Amino acid sequence: MEFKNLHKQDKPLLIGNVWDVPSTKVVEKLNFQAVGTSSAAIAALLGYKDGEEMTFSELAYFVKRITRNTALPVSVDLESGYSRDPKEIVNHIKRLEQLGVVGINIEDSVVNKQRVLLDADDFAKTLSEIKEQLVKENVNLFINVRTDTFILLKENILEETKRRIQRYQDAGADGIFTPCIEKESDIKTIVDTTNLPLNVMSMPDLPDFDTLTKLGVKRISTGNFLFDKMYHTFEERIQTVLKQRSFSTIF
Secondary structure, three states: OOOOHHOOOOOOOEEEEEEOOHHHHHHHHOOOOOEEEEHHOOOOOOOOOOHHHHHHHHHHHHHHHHOOOOOEEEEEEEEOOOOOHHHHHHHHHHHHHHOOOEEEEOEEEEEEEEEEOHOOOOOOOOHHHHHHHHOOOOOOOOOOOOOOHHHHHOOOOHHHHHHHHHHHHHOOOOHHHOOOOOOOOOOHOOOHOOOOOEEEOOOOOOHHHHHEEEEOOOEOOOHHHHHHHHHHHHHHHHHHHHHOOOHHHOO
């Protein structure tokens, strides 16, 4: 099924977020319909913090290895585009398409010592220019636009989120991603705000998948939390080995 159509199913598209070939193989084995790269996890593997500290070429290397080792559609977390220049972002997207990528996430915040929201109108203008150029060059990827209002704002979150979504929808977004949203009432409000498919991400108090389906959510991301949990478990196992002075608990 074409990637875009996976966002029109009766049940939400569950995206398995991956960071290397082994994690991709696990997601494929468990019958996910698609995979998405986690920029935070890949950055951590390379010793970087999240927020475009790694270079686009480093990201592209991981993407190449992942796409070469799965039959599943792959969407890439492009962070803020690894540039503020729309032309350069388009070049990045074209490179990803050449690697077999079918979709991207692009976010409306950047990290300059700390993460801050970009001006909504400026970001919408960038999106519009990107979309226009991609259409001209017949590059057809699913553009999932992430707004970081629920991560960064303390007040008027819903109002600002709705305002940004409308601008991004008008600019040509194919989907909307609101990480860190958790309340059922907030999710329903956002679903009703846009005719674009809404993507939510794993959070401690996120409703279960059946509830999200009833609320109208069309895409669910696992995020980088499984990656973090994996390394926490790794540390615990090593502590047990050291405490017991034996490897028996590994096997």
